Amino acid sequence: MDFEPDDFEFGLLGVHLGNLLSPKDIPLIKGVKTMPSPEALRDFGAMLNVTGTTAMYHLYRLTPEIIKLENQNRIPKNLDKIHVEKKEIEDLKSRLKQKTGPINSVFMGCPHSTYGEIIKVNQMLGNRKVSKNVSFIICTSAAILEKLKQDGTYSQLAMKGVKIVKDTCVDEPIFKKLEGALGATNSYKAYYYRQRRNHELAVLPLKDLVEAAVKGKND
C-alpha cells in the first residue's frame, strides 16, 4: 500500500480486499507503519468477511505471528502481490456516500461500538442534539453499556437523542419502522446487510455521520 489508512479507511480496505481475495488467501499487509487502533483492526477483519471470506491476516512488522516468522526468516518468498492505491479507497468512499437527502436513521455498532467510539460521539455532538427526524442507534455490549451508565455518558447521549442498545445487531426486525427510507452508518457491513430489509444506508466516516445526524440529512 502506498498510504496509511485512517480508521474508517481500514474498514474500506477490508471491503476492497475482500472482493479480491479467495478463501485460501492469507493477506500480508505491507505499508502500514504503526499499529492501527482496535476499531480499525475490528473493521478491517469484519469487512474482509462481508465482501469475502478471509480467516486471518497479518500486518507486516506489526502483528505478533509475522514478527516471529520474520525473525526466523520464514516469510515465504514470491507471494502474489496486490497493490492498493489511495485512489481506489477514495473512489469506494465516494461511491458509498453517494446516497444523499433526508435521513431517518443513523446506525453504529456493526460490529459493536467500543467505549472509546461512543465517548467520541458524545464529544462530537457537544451541546447539540440529533435531528428529531433521526433515530440514532448504537449497538454495543452489555459491559460497555453498564460502564456508560456509570460514568453518565449513557444519560448524556440519551438527552441528545442517541439510543444505545446492548447485545444485539443493527440487522434485526426490531428496527422495522426504519425500513424503506434512507439512513446512514459508518459500517459497510450494516449497509450491505440492511439491503435485505429495503433500508438504504449512506456509509460515512464518524465525523460526517454525527453531522448528518444533527442536520437530519446526508449532503
Place this chain on the structure above:
Amino acid sequence: MIEKIRCKVVSDRDAEGEIIYSDAPVNFYLANPKTSEIIEENHPLRGIKIKGKAVVMPSGKGSAVVQIDGLYQLYMNGNAPAMIVVKDPEPVIVSAVFISKVPFATGLNDEQFDRLKKGGRLKLLHKEKELIYESL
C-alpha cells in the same frame, strides 16, 4: 456431451438442476426467501431466481450467521437451490449447507470447474461422489 466429475460431497441424497454459474462469491442472505431471487446490488446473479438450480460459484462470502440464515430461510420457504457447487470451500458455506440440507459438492479441479461456465445440467450422485455434467 456428458462428463463424469469426481468430487467431494456433503449430502444424504442425489440432486439435479440447471446450472446457474456465478463469477462472484454468493451470500444467500442477499436472496429473497419468498422468491429465491438474488437481490444484492451489482451482483452478477442479481434478479436471477435460484430455486431448484445448481448454483456454481467460486466460494461463499459474508458472516457466518447470515449465510446460514439465508440458506435456511430459502429451504424453509421451499426455495432452496437444488445443489451448490463451490471451487474454494470455507467453513461458513460448509456449515450452512449442513444446517439447510442443501446438497453440496466441491473438489473439482480448475479445468472442470471452468467448463461448467458453459451452462447445462448437473446431477449429483451422492453415494458415488460424482457429478454428471450435461453441457449445453
